[in-house]
Amino acid sequence: MAAAWCMPAAADERERAVAEVAQVYERIKIQQPLLQVHHHYSSSHQQLAQSLLSDALRALNVALSVMKQQRPSPAPATTPPVTSSVVVKAESPRSPSASADSEAIAAPTERRPKKRRSSVMEGNNKTSSSSWVDFTTVPYEDGYEWRKYGEKKINGTSYTRSYFRCTYKDDAGCLATKHVQQKDSSSDPPVFQVTYNNKHTCNNGKLILPFMNIKLEPPVLPPTLAVQAYSALHDPFDQTMLPSQQEPSSLPVTMQQPCGAATSSTTTSSCISGAESCCDEFPVLDMAQMAAAAEASPGYDLLYEELSLLCDSFKFY
DNA sequence: GAGATTTGACCGGA
DNA sequence: TCCGGTCAAATCTC
Numbered sequence: 001m002a003a004a005w006c007m008p009a010a011a012d013e014r015e016r017a018v019a020e021v022a023q024v025y026e027r028i029k030i031q032q033p034l035l036q037v038h039h040h041y042s043s044s045h046q047q048l049a050q051s052l053l054s055d056a057l058r059a060l061n062v063a064l065s066v067m068k069q070q071r072p073s074p075a076p077a078t079t080p081p082v083t084s085s086v087v088v089k090a091e092s093p094r095s096p097s098a099s100a101d102s103e104a105i106a107a108p109t110e111r112r113p114k115k116r117r118s119s120v121m122e123g124n125n126k127t128s129s130s131s132w133v134d135f136t137t138v139p140y141e142d143g144y145e146w147r148k149y150g151e152k153k154i155n156g157t158s159y160t161r162s163y164f165r166c167t168y169k170d171d172a173g174c175l176a177t178k179h180v181q182q183k184d185s186s187s188d189p190p191v192f193q194v195t196y197n198n199k200h201t202c203n204n205g206k207l208i209l210p211f212m213n214i215k216l217e218p219p220v221l222p223p224t225l226a227v228q229a230y231s232a233l234h235d236p237f238d239q240t241m242l243p244s245q246q247e248p249s250s251l252p253v254t255m256q257q258p259c260g261a262a263t264s265s266t267t268t269s270s271c272i273s274g275a276e277s278c279c280d281e282f283p284v285l286d287m288a289q290m291a292a293a294a295e296a297s298p299g300y301d302l303l304y305e306e307l308s309l310l311c312d313s314f315k316f317y
Numbered sequence: 318g319a320g321a322t323t324t325g326a327c328c329g330g331a
Numbered sequence: 332t333c334c335g336g337t338c339a340a341a342t343c344t345c
Binding site: 149150152154155161163165177179 | 333334335336337338339
Binding site for chain 2: 147148149150151167
């Protein structure tokens, strides 16, 4: 059965699954700051939510690491959104007067002619590179640094779209870009659509989680940890979720027997990357407790929803 | 003064 | 021709 994991037929599904898990990881990570915003929560609720989120992020990262480890061909940094931070400023931070002044001073005459672009624009390579979309209410920093390089009013939208590229584009040749578009819906908090293009090739794939103040590196972990991750994200009594009982199209159970051995760990900077040290204290999430917290405080609905999504993502494993 | 942001122009695809 | 994405000069911030 482990062989099935390595079969090319499963590659697409695996890629999809990895992307899905990574997306949930990203969303949880991005929405963590919500806990800091809602000060009216009791400290115990905050602690609970914090704990749950930290556990979920750790578990997800472990699972992602194992999944990536088992890919048939090495595809470094193809994981979509285990990345990226969005720094969206309030509309036009520049003061109106400054803007007006600059216009009055510089506007009248034409700008100098610009250099002609090279024949192939960077963006035109997108067909062969990755692109994915995320929706978030808190487009905060998430570990990568971005530089804004443009802003456009897009037809049919009420808000301008901001364009960002990796700060290290020049230094490291990182081609990661993204654009942020606030949705028209009058939801509170506002929802932003973040579209990512290309993966980060900078920073050696390190992921910095500012909220938890730890660094995660793509770890090399024993597959048993992934099983723990799976267990941690499920009601341990819900046997219907066991992969062996999934429909035929679902992915096989492979974490216990990966194609390639993954035993050595070169990472040291975080608990998640330190496999051995984490095994003993790997969390077991109490979903009932989480649901209760969600009921007790409306703000937890989002978090609960994210974690439920997370669990769903693991059903196929 | 260096680096980041703003913003109109430019470019290519549909 | 329109539109989305990018460029790059001008401007701002530290």
